Amino acid sequence: MSAHTSPADLYRNSLRLLLDKNIPAWVGLWAEDGIMEFPFAPQGWPERLEGKEAIAAYMRDYPDHIDLHDFPDLRIHQTTDPETVVVEMRGVGRLVETGSPFDMTYIAVVTVQDGLITTYRDYWNPLVVLESGTDFTGSAR
Template sequence: MPAITSPPDLYRHSLRLLLDKDIASWVALWSERGVMEFPFAPPGWPRRLEGREAIAAYMRDYPDHIDLHDFPELRIHESADPRTIVVEMRAVGRVVATGDPFDMTYIAVVTVQDGRFTSYRDYWNPLAVQDAGTDFATDPARSSAR
């Protein structure tokens, strides 16, 4: 991985890795003690993943469920803390199980330290994926990483 010095650059790089379906490299951007949180997670879904291994387990099969094509809208806001950014974005692609379009907006609060993600609060609506007919929400690997 090239030396990425700023949180916005690291975040943009992480999106390129997701588009390339390079989950192992995406996970490598995380601190060993990184924490990923889903404040709006419904029952049965993880609300908090602690550590790179838990995040890797959660993301392992992501490309089997969601085929991302683009992030056509991306706004990265820097905060008073130079390590923390707030991201507004839209992801588009398709739901693999059904072939239906995937179109989701997100807000994320992301903290980076020493070139690695340390905290990522993902404010997205998992019910929208369930409504699209994917089994992404009910995959046992998803709910086991609580």
């Protein structure tokens, strides 16, 4: 991705990398000082990850826990800030440990600078995963 890649195209590429389970390439889309926030994180879960290394550590084992199959219902909304998009989508697949279906609705606010993600606020519903008895990383709770 180049510095001229639109935030919407960069985001679409990030989803392809997640479906391909290519976490190193997904992390490569981030600025060194990128920030990932989870405003609805339940107690004991990370609310804010600061820096590319922290984001990489958080996402490293994601494919071992959640096997994503698709992101249906993807809607990317442009904002008055050309570097920021608001994304609505579902992530569907299965939980690796149990084989149970995974179906999560997301809203994300993503800002891109110089072709890299600088901030990503992920408004996911932790109740869906808590009710399944599995945390976001797939570990039994």
